[in-house]
Amino acid sequence: MMPASNIIPxxxxxxxxxxxxxxxxxxxxxxxxxxxxxxxxxxxxxxxLVSVWVVNQNGTLVYSVGxxxxxxxxxxxxxxxxxxxxxxxxxxxxxxxxxxxxxxxKYTSKWKFYSLFLLMLAGMNGVIITGDMFNLFVFLExxxxxxxxxxxxxxxxxxxxxxxxxAIMSTVASLFVLLGIVFLYSYTSTLNxxxxxxxxxAKGGGDITVMVTVLFVMGFGLKAALVPFHAWLPDxxxxxxxxxxxxxxxVLIKSLGIYALCRILYNVIGMSAEISSILLVLGxxxxxxxxxxxxxxxxFKRLLAYHSIxxxxxxxxxxxxxxxxxxxxxxxxxFNHSVFKSLLFLNSGAVEYSTGTRDLKEMGGLAxxxxxxxxxxxxxxxxxxxVPPFNGFWSKLIIIIAAVQAGRYGYALWAVIASVLTLxxxxxxxxxxxxxxxxxxxxxVKEVPVFMKLAMSALALICVLGGLLLxxxxxxxxxxxxxxxLLEGTKYAxxxxxxxx
Amino acid sequence: MSIYFxxxxxxxxxIYCIVRKRNVIKMIIGVIILEYAVNLFFILAGYRVNGxxxxxSSGEEIKNMxxxxxxxxxxxxxxxxxxxxxxxxxxxxxxxxxxGTFDIxxxxxxxx
Numbered sequence: 001m002m003p004a005s006n007i008i009p010x011x012x013x014x015x016x017x018x019x020x021x022x023x024x025x026x027x028x029x030x031x032x033x034x035x036x037x038x039x040x041x042x043x044x045x046x047x048x049l050v051s052v053w054v055v056n057q058n059g060t061l062v063y064s065v066g067x068x069x070x071x072x073x074x075x076x077x078x079x080x081x082x083x084x085x086x087x088x089x090x091x092x093x094x095x096x097x098x099x100x101x102x103x104x105x106k107y108t109s110k111w112k113f114y115s116l117f118l119l120m121l122a123g124m125n126g127v128i129i130t131g132d133m134f135n136l137f138v139f140l141e142x143x144x145x146x147x148x149x150x151x152x153x154x155x156x157x158x159x160x161x162x163x164x165x166x167a168i169m170s171t172v173a174s175l176f177v178l179l180g181i182v183f184l185y186s187y188t189s190t191l192n193x194x195x196x197x198x199x200x201x202a203k204g205g206g207d208i209t210v211m212v213t214v215l216f217v218m219g220f221g222l223k224a225a226l227v228p229f230h231a232w233l234p235d236x237x238x239x240x241x242x243x244x245x246x247x248x249x250x251v252l253i254k255s256l257g258i259y260a261l262c263r264i265l266y267n268v269i270g271m272s273a274e275i276s277s278i279l280l281v282l283g284x285x286x287x288x289x290x291x292x293x294x295x296x297x298x299x300f301k302r303l304l305a306y307h308s309i310x311x312x313x314x315x316x317x318x319x320x321x322x323x324x325x326x327x328x329x330x331x332x333x334x335f336n337h338s339v340f341k342s343l344l345f346l347n348s349g350a351v352e353y354s355t356g357t358r359d360l361k362e363m364g365g366l367a368x369x370x371x372x373x374x375x376x377x378x379x380x381x382x383x384x385x386x387v388p389p390f391n392g393f394w395s396k397l398i399i400i401i402a403a404v405q406a407g408r409y410g411y412a413l414w415a416v417i418a419s420v421l422t423l424x425x426x427x428x429x430x431x432x433x434x435x436x437x438x439x440x441x442x443x444x445v446k447e448v449p450v451f452m453k454l455a456m457s458a459l460a461l462i463c464v465l466g467g468l469l470l471x472x473x474x475x476x477x478x479x480x481x482x483x484x485x486l487l488e489g490t491k492y493a494x495x496x497x498x499x500x501x
Numbered sequence: 502m503s504i505y506f507x508x509x510x511x512x513x514x515x516i517y518c519i520v521r522k523r524n525v526i527k528m529i530i531g532v533i534i535l536e537y538a539v540n541l542f543f544i545l546a547g548y549r550v551n552g553x554x555x556x557x558s559s560g561e562e563i564k565n566m567x568x569x570x571x572x573x574x575x576x577x578x579x580x581x582x583x584x585x586x587x588x589x590x591x592x593x594x595x596x597x598x599x600x601g602t603f604d605i606x607x608x609x610x611x612x613x
Contacts, residue, residue: 134574141581145588152592157599161608164592168519171532171585175539178578182539185571186546 004054007047008063008076011086011129012139014044015122019115026111034101037114041094044121048086055083056477062131062499070131070500071195077131077496080481081331085128085259087478088335089251091462092342093121096250099346099455100243102448103353107241113153120146120247124255131496133181133191140177140223140256144170147252151240162239166232173222173229180215183208184268194496197268201490209269216264217278224257226316227286230309234293237308238301238358242349245301249308250342254334258312262319267485267492271322279320284414287313291421295428300348300358303429304341307384310418311337317415318399319486321406328483329398336391336466340383343459347377350448350456351433360429365438369445372453374434376460381430383463385423391466398470508545512538525593525603529586536582540575547571 018040025032054061055078065074097117104110123143130136148170152163185191187208188199200209218229225233233253237245265275290310297303315337318330350373351366352358367374383392396419403412447453469479488495515538518531547568555566593603600608 134577138577138581141585145581145584148585148588148592152595155595158610160592160596160599161610164525164589164596164608167585167589167592168528168532171589172516172519172535175535179539179542182543182546182571191570 004058005061005063005078007051007054008061008078008129009065010047011044011051011125012122014040014047015118015125019118019122022111022115022118026115033111033114037097037100037117038094040118041090041097041121044090044125045087045094048083048090051078051083051086052478052481054078055080055481060495060499062496064500070496071190071192074135075131075192075194075496075500076129077194077499078129079485079492079495080483081259081263081485082128084331084335084478084482085255086125088338089121089124089128089255092250092338093117093247095455095458096243096246096342096346098458099246099349099452101451103243103349103452104241106353107153113150113241116146116150116153117244117247120150120252124252127260128255131193133184133193133196135191136260137174137178137181140260141174143252143256144174144223147244147248150244151236151248153241153244154239159239162232162235166236169222169229169232173219176215176219176222180212180219183212183215193263193268194493197270197490197493198497200269201493205269213265213269213275213278216261217282220257220261220264221282222257224253224261224312224316225286225309226257226282226312227289227309228282230286230290233309234302234305237305237345238299242301242345242352245305245349246342246345249305249345250338253308253312254315254338258315258319258334262486266487266489268490270490276320276322279316280408280411283313283316283318283320284411285313286310287317287418288414291418291425295421295425298360300351300360300363300429300433301345302358303360303425304344304348307344307422307425308337308341310422311341311384313418314396314399314415317411318395318402321399321402321408323402323406324483324487325398325405326402327486328479329395329402331482331486332469332479333392333395333399335469336383336395336463339459339462339466340380340390340392343376343380343456343463344384346452346456346459347373347380350452353448353452354445355442360432363433363439364436364442365434366442366445367434368438369442370447372447372456376456377434378430379460379463381426383466385426386419387423389464389467391463391469394467394470505542505545508538508542511541514538523605525596525605525608528605529589529593532589533582533586536578536585540578540582543571543575543578 060079063076120143123139126139148167152159188196222229237248287310290306294306315330315334318326383390386393386396400412400415515531515535549567552565552567555569
């Protein structure tokens with residue numbers, strides 16, 4: 001019987017294999033891209049669900065790449081938070097791959113799309129699963145470079161402009177991250193995260209941790225589009241093809257930005273009151289400014305992009321509270337946001353597919369002609385606005401309760417205000433796009449093809465059932481396990497070294 | 502010490518180039534300079550005065566050697582930088598085809 005830790009490298013190896021296989025056969029065989037994209041993401045989703053069970057059975061697992069024992073070799077670590085993020089990313093990726101089967105018909109080279117898609121997925125899974133600092137930077141760059149190319153996929157004026165802006169800002173962010181890693185390496189003489197945490201704890205952080213924290217908050221904050229660093233997101237996300245917008249807003253900014261930031265701040269450097277207040281302020285700023293900028297938008301996808309900034313603010317606020325309930329709420333909201341925001345972007349893609357427009361003023365009454373899109377986007381809008389009993393309500397409620405419990409009444413108040421404004425903004429979307437009187441020119445509009453309907457319905461179902469994650473065994477095995485991984489703080493090092501065995 | 506300072510100067514030049522220059526190509530050059538500043542700093546982090554290459558051979562005791570790990574890592578980082586630069590230049594070429602200019606103030610159809 002193979003040791004359970006052998007599933008760990010598959011999360012990177014599988015999508016990489018798919019990404020390199022596709023250019024070989026994709027040009028000649030017409031059905032190969034759809035099939036490869038679907039099958040590989042399905043396999044990854046199944047594996048990620050298995051990984052939750054594996055972590056439950058065995059605790060934290062460590063895989064040594066090339067059989068070099070950490071801290072000399074590269075380690076890949078599978079703990080509660082990792083498996084939680086893997087499920088989020090791969091679940092959304094599979095559904096989006098299904099959606100793309102029909103949607104990407106209008107672009108010429110499908111195999112290029114799926115190849116880049118799998119490459120991006122490999123990068124994201126790599127960032128999540130690695131336990132090595134420089135490895136993290138490499139995977140960060142794999143995912144980012146693939147995403148620049150995907151934003152520019154349409155190669156029209158706007159796509160190129162947005163991709164250039166995104167690429168420049170994101171490259172600078174990566175370099176800040178690399179600089180932070182250099183400082184940490186020169187101070188601790190190790191690249192292994194667990195070892196680094198031990199050395200930092202033994203030596204005492206001092207000034208170097210302040211410097212490094214600033215660099216990481218800047219670098220990963222840019223990747224996550226927190227407010228002072230958000231300028232690229234409202235251009236880049238709407239310009240990409242709809243499945244990629246869903247992927248970028250749904251999971252990329254979370255796995256590259258939020259996850260990496262939290263992992264380093266909590267488990268390597270160690271959380272302190274100062275870092276906590278930085279995260280709280282950044283989170284609240286994103287939450288409020290994002291939603292204010294969103295209200296005035298008339299471009300469907302641009303409006304959604306601003307809401308991404310706002311919702312990321314909730315996640316950071318929850319995690320920044322650094323209380324068990326706050327972290328649980330933040331992570332739960334991270335999962336929920338990736339589901340409903342992907343769904344909303346897929347809805348906007350479906351509308352664009354059928355009508356060819358993204359302007360809310362031009363739409364109207366589309367729910368009559370496109371019942372599935374109308375219904376699923378209603379569910380997603382209510383989720384994001386925090387209407388019970390959909391999943392967004394529960395996670396926002398937990399975050400607000402956690403803020404009140406921690407005595408941060410001001411932040412709780414802002415969270416409520418931002419939630420009300422979100423509701424207002426999505427009432428506008430529903431009214432103008434789906435529920436107004438049907439305009440004459442949309443008489444011939446048809447509902448989207450079957451795979452797109454399937455994908456949207458699946459995500460809508462998760463939105464409705466999302467609240468169940470807070471109940472019973474699912475909560476303890478899935479959510480709490482992830483929150484515990486952050487809460488254990490710098491004890492992470494001891495746990496990882498025990499995992500190596 | 503002055504070499505670290507020069508490294509910082511290179512870094513600042515890179516940032517300045519990206520923030521202030523209006524030409525797309527010059528911005529890309531700024532990114533490259535920034536990349537090299539960080540790479541150089543990484544090499545410097547593993548450097549020792551009068552250090553030698555860390556190659557072991559029998560009958561010889563090495564007392565003062567430079568850290569080889571940053572050099573290996575910087576190689577990786579240079580390759581990554583190459584990929585990024587190639588993509589950026591590719592996008593810049595397409596931008597020139599569509600807009601007919603490299604001036605960033607004229608490439609402004611998005612509001613963000």
